[in-house]
Amino acid sequence: MEAQSQSPGLDAKYYFLIRRLHSLCGLIPVGVFLCFHLVANSAILWPGQPGAEFQKAIDRLHGALGPMLVPVEIVGIFIPLFFHAILGVKIWLSSSPNASSYTHGPNIRFTLQRITGVFAFVFILYHVWHMHWFGKPLGAGHFELHTKAGEPAAAVTTATAIQAAWWIAPIYFLGVVASVFHLANGIWTMLITWGITIRPASQRVSGYVCAVFGVVLALVGIGALSGFRTFNVDATASSGHGVTAATHAP
């Protein structure tokens, strides 16, 4: 038993802290970011001029952060995400899932949590590559908030990237579902891990709440995706609707 080891090393000393941080990182900031991200994206579905509300939402977000945007992205998202992912993979590799022998809900979700975690992480890496300038030379799309001329381009560039090939949307679909499941189920286990839900009854209730949360968030994400998938890139580009609408943004 490692629990017995005599002289704890640094990782042994901070074992609990590290694991609690791992748990926490999944929710704040990564999970919270996912919520904001999907909700903001779903603005693409808002009525009115296509893409206008989406552009507004993104502008508002970026505007608020100003020059702090990149540092916040690195410290608030990427470092916690990588920490959560790398430690998560380590935990996964040390476990021996057995959902085929013991087939009840929590155990199947235990296995799914690990599968979706890995899938979501790979997807996020792809997503970041896919939507950024450094992916462009290799054939990826390139998300831009504004054109070089300063015109709104968020919706158009996103939609262009999504529609670049037939298989991209399905990948995004799976990525969104996996991420949302991982978050919703993660919240359920987190409530147990932190000792907030103790009795089976309270765990059942929190299970329903997490399930509803997950389904709603997944619908939001899928809705956004379908919005971009069906976004008429040419029409918007030529009519300039998106551009006009976006000019109202701060």
Next chain:
Amino acid sequence: MSKSFKVRILRQADPNSGSHWETFNVDYEDGMNMTTVFQRIAADPVTTEKQPTVPVAFDSCCLEEVCGACTMVINGRVRQACSALVDALLEESPDAIEVRPMTKFPVVRDLVVDRHAMFESLKCVKAWVHVDGYYDLGAGPRLAPQVQEEAYPLSRCMTCGCCVEACPQFSDKTGFIGPAAISQAILFNLHPTGRVERDDRLGVLTGPGGIADCGNSQNCVKVCPKEIPLTDSIAKAGRDTTLYKLRQWFGR
């Protein structure tokens, strides 16, 4: 005794040998359980291929599911052989009942495994009430019936190993102490005298292999033959360790 059925057993001569399957035909008896099956095989150890072999080594003691000795994996599910009735097992798997040793412990021989590690874990979490001594010092502390009702189910743990066998987080790689030991730590933290060593126990649970290794698959509570609320204990340990660490970091 016209009816007979097949039993497939994963056998291993000693810790250093490889394992292999052997199949036996066993005459059916009314109300038969798996320990009887092994006894009948021992009396006449011949495989279905008419190959003479040796009796199957297996652990057993009370045969009433209170000692925990005869724990093994039957039809893919960990349980006690004494309370595993052949009728029910054949319903699960009509072709042959499949028996193998627990996978989380070193095999000694056939179905006998060395569960010594589980008892060591009990030592780690100081699963005892540290009394002054065994002289007559009067009765123990008065205890509300509610506390007894909470403690009694936890106190029925027979260290059989079902929970750790089914736990996907319990392995050499994690060094996870397992649900049984966590639950015992909670049990002794409940006791008015046992509470004295509470922080020692929580300290162990916050270390490597402690409570943080639980992955909430909740298999433990599903397979526990004594229906011990192991997940309640785990969640309580989660709460208590969190508060313990906060106390430790921020002073009392």
Next chain:
Amino acid sequence: MANQQVVVVGGGLAGLAASMKLAEAGIHVALISMVPVKRSHSVCAQGGINSVNDYTRQQGDNEWKHFDDTVYGGDFLQHQPPVKEMCDWAPRVVDLLDRLGVPFNRTAEGFRDQRRFGGTLYKRTAFAGATTGQQMIYALDEQVRRWEAEGLVDKYEYWEFLGPIIDDRGDCRGVVAQDMFSMEIRSFPSDAVVLATGGNGLIFGRSTMSMICTGGAAARAYMAGVDYANGEFVQVHPTAIPGTDKLRLMSESARGEGGRVWVPRRPQDDRDPTSIPPGERYYFLEERYPAYGNLVPRDIATREIFDVCVTQGLSVESGRMCVYLDVSELPADTHKKLDGILEIYEKFQGADPRVVPMKIFPGVHYSMGGLWIDFEKNETTGGLVLGSTRNQHSNVPGLFVIGEADYQFHGGNRLGANSLLSCIFSGLIVAPSIENRLNSLANGAAADQAASMFEGAATIHQEQMDSLIKNQGDENPYTLQLELGDWMTRQCTVVRNNKDLAALLEKIEEFKSRFDRISLSDRSNWTNQNFSFARALGDMILMARVMAEGALKRDECRGAHFKPEFGIPAPDAQDPAELRRQAQAWCQAFKKKNEQWLKTTRARYTPQGPEFSYEEVDTSLIPPRPRTYGLTGAEIIGEVWAEMSRDASNEPPKAVASAAGGSSA
């Protein structure tokens, strides 16, 4: 005492209690057990533990009454000073267990709850759910684990005791034991040895006992010179669930709540029991005992069930003996009350007793007999001289026996919920006795003895093992054990008679010669259970002879030993004068019977067979009186006996026979 160590063999309640108490005194303990100690047979005890307590005290109960119930229940066959000491200690033992964290059931106010058990009028029994024995052994196991962590106890689990090591002077100097995994045989030098090795139910094939209760350890001590006492006294519980591998207890409460015992009037009627009309059911307890019905005393229930199946051939099944215990007609709220025990039946029999009648049969449950031990009476209190090296000490100096393995506390019959008490009590009191012995040891610690003695002892056992493993023949140990068990159960349990016992003894001789032709299917040298079982079978055959011959020799009825040909006919005349005359004759016969048979049976091993002697029982505290519970004419017998006792006390007092004379300890 730096290099002194004590070997405790057996890790049940008694062995663990002794280990922790020795460790507390700073004495190093090597604890040897065939199974991880937490899995010992004590876990099977369900009911509870008896002690006088604050409630019962205020209802007029006291330690003396507990003591009286115990010796009366045991038919006065036990030496009284140890029993008195035990009953005096009982409240303290329960207090201690309470402090150790045993989750006893609680009252609303937080005190220990108590229930009533057989053989007493008071609610004397503390309990922890339906698993009191399990809870207690866990508490002691935890204490011993603590001492293990502190380095005072070394556990040797999966080690089997093979025999004591006895030096030229006849002192016990250690034990030889075998690692059940690697089959390594080695000596454990020690300055005192404690045997806490439990009962021997496996001699009867299937019993309520665990698979480790072969009695092998006691047999090996007996062969090495420790006397075996009262072997013929075996408790049979009336209601056990016959399984294919063992018998599982079905608590008396099933009958207490209204369960009825019956068999179909037509032998082995193969109809669904629920479809058999009431007129074709034989409610034999209700018919034979209209007053008591299904709640006749335990021994009577046992005998009647046995009689219906064995003598009358009315067993429900033809292949095995059983009768119906029917709770299926009871209302649902009664079922709810019985849930705990009904679940056991359902789990192991796969049938719901709420719907179909349970099949039950009496099962061998406890051995009152055991290895002979001494005691020292405290003349002031009537109890024991605590710390005396004679307490729990066998006739081999340095070898102590405690728990079910000894014969001391239960006489001819054990009261319910007294066994947990006797196990822990004997474990606790043996420690100061050993401590005093260690302090007074004249010829140095065992560790300083010649190594050759220890090597030699191990070699002998190694040779015995080699020869058994190599043995060639046509006998199978498993079938031989089933046959032995069958014979012992039929001839030497509930109802005994000399013709059958003589036949049994002949059969045992046959088993002995067949054992010499035993052949193992497994001749390997690693975790060879086939071998361990066969070796224990040899021990079982040896002890079967001690029990059967003891039973044959004891021509009387006492406690669990029931031999109708020597029963005293109960007074049943209608005419009062004749009834009184009959009662007087009964009392005279009873007195005569006690003069001849109120004695401890003591068997000494010789290669030709046991050598029996009979020893006076110390009844210095409570004079023996007729045990008339459930007997017809009980009232008149009681009256006449009281008159006779009054008359006797007017005579000059006779010297009370001294207890356990001629002890060699």
